[in-house]
């Protein structure tokens with residue numbers, strides 16, 4: 001490990017050159033108590049539904065050195081995903097290619113260019129990415145539990161690098177911790193004062209739920225994900241189309257009409273969603289959603 005501290009100014013300039021919308025750095029300290037309390041309560045109340053992976057490695061989520069011993073600096077980045085066009089029924093974030101692949105390649109490029117030692121993560125490890133985006137000062141918490149980036153709004157993907165070097169400068173949050181999450185229950189019952197109740201959230205039901213949809217779930221404006229609280233967020237007005245080609249929908253996807261979805265074959269599904277995040281729902285899950293979809 002190099003003992004020369006990272007030049008944070010150079011690192012941020014490299015990140016912006018690589019297309020990231022924002023980049024911030026924080027010391028690899030334990031997650032602050034206010035957020036740890038909020039996270040534990042969210043789990044205890046069962047708001048994570050049956051996403052059992054959230055219940056695992058809680059200590060690792062709260063203490064970065066348990067996930068990567070030797071980490072000194074957490075680098076958080078955001079990538080704008082707002083597409084210029086949208087196929088109705090599919091969440092904005094899933095219109096193009098799977099963000100995991102795009103973000104990972106971009107993070108690896110940043111690590112290589114900046115000579116960073118450590119590991120990078122994209123939503124696949126026990127990392128509290130929204131907390132770190134807040135802590136590194138790149139964004140603020142919205143009441144819908146998303147992170148909004150100044151100038152880009154909440155339509156961003158987040159990624160992290162756990163670097164083994166210290167930095168010559170660390171960032172501070174740009175706003176205080178949220179005092180409460182209340183006030184959005186009338187928009188959607190999933191937005192509780194204790195955080196997002198995944199059991200009531202259409203994003204969870206249409207993507208993560210592998211069983212039958214609960215009888216009271218109604219799919220009107222969507223059959224994959226949900227953007228209602230994203231679009232209702234006051235910061236959504238700052239969202240603007242990304243220059244990332246990978247996040248744009250293909251002409252084939254844009255051409256799909258309601259009757260095409262109703263008769264979607266497995267072969268069409270494979271071709272339409274090659275390399276897409278929509279594959280997370282699997283063909284059977286997508287068909288289940290489409291059969292329940294009443295636009």
Ligand code: SF4
Pocket residue numbers: 144187188189190191196200201202203226227228229230
């Ligand atoms: S994504 Fe949709 S269902 Fe989920 S909390 Fe937001 S508005 Fe509610």
